[in-house]
Amino acid sequence: MAASNGAFTSWTKKNKAATYNGYRFDGEIKNFSECLTKLGATPEKMEADCIKTNATKNEDAKDKSEKASAIAYNQTQIAKCKAVAKGQEQIKKLMKSVEKEFNCQGLCAPSTWWWYGDITTGSPQKGCMIAIKQKFSASAGIAAIVMVISIIVSFCLLVCTCGQVCNKKE
Numbered sequence: 001m002a003a004s005n006g007a008f009t010s011w012t013k014k015n016k017a018a019t020y021n022g023y024r025f026d027g028e029i030k031n032f033s034e035c036l037t038k039l040g041a042t043p044e045k046m047e048a049d050c051i052k053t054n055a056t057k058n059e060d061a062k063d064k065s066e067k068a069s070a071i072a073y074n075q076t077q078i079a080k081c082k083a084v085a086k087g088q089e090q091i092k093k094l095m096k097s098v099e100k101e102f103n104c105q106g107l108c109a110p111s112t113w114w115w116y117g118d119i120t121t122g123s124p125q126k127g128c129m130i131a132i133k134q135k136f137s138a139s140a141g142i143a144a145i146v147m148v149i150s151i152i153v154s155f156c157l158l159v160c161t162c163g164q165v166c167n168k169k170e
């Protein structure tokens with residue numbers, strides 16, 4: 001515990017605007033995803049908070065048209081919150097697969113720690129943009145060669161077609 005206090009104190013000296021939330025690294029949390037879960041920032045809670053915040057029309061109105069309008073509004077807001085939650089889930093799956101496949105984290109530059117990987121193995125060493133570029137650089141060259149060949153073939157076909165169309169011999 002004293003070591004983590006000392007580490008936080010030295011980190012605070014480097015980062016003047018630091019805020020401390022009371023949690024210390026004790027080895028229980030292995031990545032950022034687990035940290036969010038421990039803090040209670042689960043997708044289900046975020047969706048419920050979204051619905052609570054946005055689906056605010058009173059459905060107990062006595063006028064039928066007002067009640068129908070309120071119900072429709074709230075259902076639309078609930079659908080939007082569910083769509084956002086589904087989109088966030090898909091983004092998380094994409095981030096997780098990119099992080100694991102390319103052994104990277106962060107788009108342009110590596111971040112301090114992994115979103116899904118185990119932080120006890122060390123911090124990320126490269127950003128994902130560089131890792132993806134390195135992974136696909138060889139296949140990009142092959143794709144460029146295929147494109148050039150197909151353009152040349154298309155041009156030859158165009159010339160042959162124009163020759164047949166422009167030929168006035170019967």
